[in-house]
Amino acid sequence: MKEQQCIEARFEGGIGKLNLSVDFVAPSRGITGIFGPSGCGKTTVLRCIAGLHSARSGRFSIDGEIWQDEAVFLPAHQRSVGYVFQDTNLFDHMSVRANLTYGLRRAQPNPDREAIRLDEVVALLGISGLLERSPIRLSGGEKQRVAIGRALLSQPSLLLMDEPLAALDQRSKNEILPYLEQLRDRLSIPVLYISHDIVEIERLADQIVLMDAGHVVAQGTLAEIQSDPTLPIARMPEAGVALRAEVTGHDATYGLSTLSVDGVDILVPGNFGARGSKHRVRIAATDVSVALEPPKASSILNVIPSTISGFEALDPFQLILVLTLGPSASGVRVLARISRRSWDTLGLSKGQMVYAQIKSMALIASNAPP
């Protein structure tokens, strides 16, 4: 039963200059981010899943339903996907309403899922004012919202999103991201979300498939992948970990909130809502430093006993450390970027007890799901 409730994808074959060889399993709920540099084959994988490309050899199943294997190849129009393209691909010869209902009218009723209704999607995406207009007259952000609505209304079992924000300016991105978060929280459709922007992935994804040059480099939960120092993602200048946090208190005198990250309390300036509200926060590797003893006089608010559970050299002068916060070995892991000189002078080693000093924490999404 366990292996039935997932998405299994395996595609092999040369397509153009790319030698594709991917194999991954993703849960059939939540958002799975497919992350990697431009040209690594992310889009090709999505096109293979949608049936728009046929890889020389491939297998794809969702919740045990096979779309493609040695004997079967369902054509694109028989696969229950919703595809959101980077450049929207709206039908310019139809009104927004006709675009939205195009897939709706052709959708097969899905017995396992409550039907997604037009009024529901229009409200969710805030597009009620656009219905009678032509897509030609919409802004980039509006177009992408309509495209997302059109894909949702085709009642998909799987939503494929190919860099839906890449073609947009920062303002339009910020306009769409909250809609994507609502979508994740309100609808139970699994999403495969492609991006080369780690900020989007951190904000939206629960799971991540890391790709490079046509291959899957790693896959797992966002926290697992981000805190693995051997992966390229930990070597990026903006390396860090996204964590779930819950508000456990607020100190009005100093304007500080206490956020509990998996049982570890962290003080953060600002008011993050009522006790119990859930957020997604980010701790950058450059905002964490280590000390052998708790500093007696320091402006840093958060000093947490931790264990060095791993390390990797970034270059001859810098290291990236994995710190497990708190007393338990299975605690939250964060990254810390330190210099070779500190490593040597403090005499650090793997398994050693240290004090992690967290300088700051950024809020990346509010009301994140549990």
Next chain:
Amino acid sequence: MIWTTVSLTLQLATLTTLILLLIGTPLAWWLARAKTWWREVVSAIVALPLVLPPTVLGFYLLIALGPSGPGGVLGSLWGVRSLAFSFEGLVIGSVIYSMPFVVQPLRNAFEAIGDRPLEAAATLRASPIDRFFTVAVPMARPGFVTATILGFAHTMGEFGVVLMIGGNIPGETQVLSIAIYDQVESMNWAMAHLLSAGMLVFSFAVILAMALLERRAKERIR
């Protein structure tokens, strides 16, 4: 008398255009979408009437439509010996002669759509035929307008092929362009003037209408 000729010409042009749209659309679609190299061979055959002298085309058609050609076999189905010098023969000749003027604009229009909208339609559960009629045809609408006008106008003005395969039988195969030639031959210049001026005005109107339609289509895209 002259109205029989005008009406015959209009009938021929209308029928030819309808037949061409019917067979030219799938042909243009195939030419736009197929990935085999020999589609260019087919494309060249379709384009031949553009460069071939009408008399050459007419000569081969005359043989093909005659009693010993496929036209004779076809004609025997409804009891005529030959399709040459008949309205049916004229329609067949016109279809071949005007084909590039219909197929080329349609092919260009289909190619301009590209794969993307059709792929989007496929992911929205539209079958290949469904997406042809709901996405490709509406998006190629300017191409259909151009193809219809060009096919119709070109058939109206054909001369050489008609003369070769249809002759000059009033009420059966005598079309306007041949009637003009006839009137000039018999020194009836007043009638020749009238018919020629009519054709001139018609041709100008066609070209103007096309230019205006194209402009409107472009404005709509903006």
